[in-house]
Amino acid sequence: MDVAAPKILPLSAADAPAVEDLLQWAFGFTVVDAGEWSPFDSISWERTFGAWLDDPWRLAGVNTTHSFDVPVPGATLPAAGVSWVGVHPRDRRRGVATAMLRHHLHEVHDRGVEPLSLLFASEAGIYGRYGYGMAATELQLALGRGVGLRDVAGTEGLTVSFERADAERHAELLYECYTVARVGRPGWVDRPTTGLRREVLADPRWRHRLGGEVLRLLTVAGEGGRIRGYALFRRWSGGPNAGTVEVVEAVAVDLAAYRVLWGRLVDLDLTSRITTPRLATDDPLLHLLLDVPAAEPKLGHNLWCRVVDVPAALAGRRYAAPVEAVLDVTDPMCPWNQGRWRLVGGPDGASCESTDDAPQLRLDVRELGAVYLGGQALHALAGAGLVEVGDEGALAGISTAFGWPRAPLCPAVF
Numbered sequence: 270m271d272v273a274a275p276k277i278l279p280l281s282a283a284d285a286p287a288v289e290d291l292l293q294w295a296f297g298f299t300v301v302d303a304g305e306w307s308p309f310d311s312i313s314w315e316r317t318f319g320a321w322l323d324d325p326w327r328l329a330g331v332n333t334t335h336s337f338d339v340p341v342p343g344a345t346l347p348a349a350g351v352s353w354v355g356v357h358p359r360d361r362r363r364g365v366a367t368a369m370l371r372h373h374l375h376e377v378h379d380r381g382v383e384p385l386s387l388l389f390a391s392e393a394g395i396y397g398r399y400g401y402g403m404a405a406t407e408l409q410l411a412l413g414r415g416v417g418l419r420d421v422a423g424t425e426g427l428t429v430s431f432e433r434a435d436a437e438r439h440a441e442l443l444y445e446c447y448t449v450a451r452v453g454r455p456g457w458v459d460r461p462t463t464g465l466r467r468e469v470l471a472d473p474r475w476r477h478r479l480g481g482e483v484l485r486l487l488t489v490a491g492e493g494g495r496i497r498g499y500a501l502f503r504r505w506s507g508g509p510n511a512g513t514v515e516v517v518e519a520v521a522v523d524l525a526a527y528r529v530l531w532g533r534l535v536d537l538d539l540t541s542r543i544t545t546p547r548l549a550t551d552d553p554l555l556h557l558l559l560d561v562p563a564a565e566p567k568l569g570h571n572l573w574c575r576v577v578d579v580p581a582a583l584a585g586r587r588y589a590a591p592v593e594a595v596l597d598v599t600d601p602m603c604p605w606n607q608g609r610w611r612l613v614g615g616p617d618g619a620s621c622e623s624t625d626d627a628p629q630l631r632l633d634v635r636e637l638g639a640v641y642l643g644g645q646a647l648h649a650l651a652g653a654g655l656v657e658v659g660d661e662g663a664l665a666g667i668s669t670a671f672g673w674p675r676a677p678l679c680p681a682v683f
């Protein structure tokens with residue numbers, strides 16, 4: 270049996286046919302309606318790598334990396350967004366993904382720009398072994414038609430319009446609103462390329478064949494016609510008066526615009542159910558709704574965060590309260606992170622340096638990733654035996670400092 274380690278080599282747009290074939294094998298889908306939008310349009314070719322095996326020489330796996338910026342508690346940092354991690358079924362479970370992830374983390378470290386790597390996991394069991402922690406939890410709701418929403422001041426004078434969504438016309442317009450709305454929400458990545466800006470407007474015909482209408486765009490505008498919020502949605506037929514509104518993305522720069530969007534989305538004729546996009550666990554919609562349990566809240570894992578450079582990452586965010594602590598970090602895959610780090614920080618800044626002092630906490634880099642965006646409590650991870658506490662008295666203070674008032678979320682899957 271061939272057990273040689275895979276070779277990781279850069280790929281380019283010229284390799285697109287082989288990459289697309291491999292990804293369809295790995296993820297189990299077939300692109301139909303060639304010539305329309307393709308799910309591969311968002312691949313960042315300048316950071317796409319293939320894993321090759323010998324005997325015969327073949328492409329066994331691929332992955333691509335987006336160069337994002339991401340809000341973190343109190344700041345914004347560059348972050349590497351890994352996407353399309355796929356291994357051909359023929360070559361599974363012989364270390365191809367492991368070799369690709371190791372290469373990715375070393376590539377990010379060697380560039381020296383991004384202290385974090387982020388991803389969405391198709392399955393929760395895959396990425397912990399590579400040091401990724403589940404850093405953001407998402408909520409999805411199913412609303413009934415005409416559901417009660419609290420009133421909000423400032424909605425008078427806002428105007429709405431409904432259009433058929435069109436990538437050509439709308440991608441940049443929506444991006445402006447997206448860019449303003451995401452400020453201050455840890456985890457909400459940028460859309461740095463045209464491919465990523467257009468992806469959300471994709472409207473492949475196979476969805477229409479399954480009973481979905483074309484993608485629709487609802488916008489809310491304020492003074493001077495400036496867009497303050499938008500929702501992308503499609504309705505699915507479901508029998509008489511029983512259609513479902515699938516809200517693909519709902520983004521607003523202020524609460525009044527958000528209230529107007531949701532007021533319209535829950536009041537479309539011939540529908541009975543409205544499904545939300547991914548929401549943060551503190552999304553304002555939860556407080557606009559008069560009855561949250563009736564909306565069948567469902568929790569899921571959202572963004573996974575991997576600290577690639579411990580001192581840069583810890584010094585790069587802000588802390589909810591003053592903190593001074595020594596953390597002893599284990600990280601066999603990225604040995605430059607291993608060891609004791611003295612963190613001194615607070616709401617206005619932070620520093621992080623190597624030290625020999627006794628640690629208050631010992632933890633794997635995976636747990637550091639899990640708490641990094643402020644959405645998971647160190648205290649809870651210690652309670653679950655995932656963080657070793659050297660100084661019980663210090664745990665509550667360090668845990669509070671790592672928390673953050675806004676829950677993390679990335680509404681845009683990449």
Ligand SMILES: CC(C)(COP(=O)(O)OP(=O)(O)OC[C@H]1O[C@@H](n2cnc3c(N)ncnc32)[C@H](O)[C@@H]1OP(=O)(O)O)[C@@H](O)C(=O)NCCC(=O)NCCS
Nearest residue numbers: 295354355356361362363364365366367389390391392394
């Ligand atoms: C998930 C996937 C990338 C793994 O690739 P692979 O080359 O088989 O992975 P490796 O051989 O490097 O496996 C490394 C480890 O992860 C484990 N693992 C792999 N996939 C797993 C899964 N879905 N759930 C739990 N564990 C998994 C392996 O058992 C192995 O464990 P070990 O180190 O204890 O032996 C591959 O199966 C695949 O392409 N799946 C379909 C597409 C997909 O889901 N991609 C991920 C997108 S986020």
